Amino acid sequence: MRDWFDDWLDACNSHDLVRVGGLLATDVRRAGRPRGADAWLRDLDELLTAFPDHRWKRIAVLVEEDRLAAHLRTRGTHRGDWRGVRATGRHVGVAEFGFFRVHAGRLVEHAGSDDGAALLAQLRD
Numbered sequence: 001m002r003d004w005f006d007d008w009l010d011a012c013n014s015h016d017l018v019r020v021g022g023l024l025a026t027d028v029r030r031a032g033r034p035r036g037a038d039a040w041l042r043d044l045d046e047l048l049t050a051f052p053d054h055r056w057k058r059i060a061v062l063v064e065e066d067r068l069a070a071h072l073r074t075r076g077t078h079r080g081d082w083r084g085v086r087a088t089g090r091h092v093g094v095a096e097f098g099f100f101r102v103h104a105g106r107l108v109e110h111a112g113s114d115d116g117a118a119l120l121a122q123l124r125d
Contacts (some may be wrong), residue, residue, distance in 0.1 A: 001063040004102055005070065013055050015048050017041050024107050031111035038088055050087070051076030062106070066103060066110040083116065085123045094118040 004023070024037040033039065034096030045119035048054055052075030062069045075093040078085070 001066070001068050001101060002061065004105065005058075005068055006062060007098070008100075008107070009056055009058060012044075015052075016052060017045060017048075017053075020044060023105070024104070028107050029109045032114065046082065050078060050080040050082030051092075052079050053077050059095075066101055068100045068102065070096075070098045070100065072098065082123075088123050090123060092122040093117055094122075099121065 008020075008023055011023060021037055021041055024040055026037050027035060028037055028040060029035055030040065033043070054074065057073045057075070059071040059073055061071075072095070073093060075091065075094055077091045078088045080087050096113050099109055100109060101109040
């Protein structure tokens with residue numbers, strides 16, 4: 001699981017949507033978000049287009065069987081339109097907490113904090 005998460009973070013931080021897609025189950029479930037890998041990749045592409053230097057940094061990871069809990073710190077510079085806010089050039093960052101369930105090397109379920117509201121608050125202040 002730790003190796004899987006290392007691959008996950010590397011794919012996300014490389015902004016490699018093909019690799020990220022290869023780590024997602026086709027019908028991956030996300031709490032409070034649209035279901036499926038295509039929806040996840042659309043959301044991620046939107047984020048990375050608006051924040052082209054966006055990165056996730058691992059703070060802590062706990063593993064139990066097929067589940068992983070992660071505390072992450074994100075950072076990026078707002079260079080493109082995102083959720084109705086034009087590029088501000090602001091450097092923003094938020095804490096994220098995620099719970100992942102992996103089966104056969106693919107993420108099948110995710111729940112956690114949604115950084116969207118925290119990012120928007122930093123862009124509008």
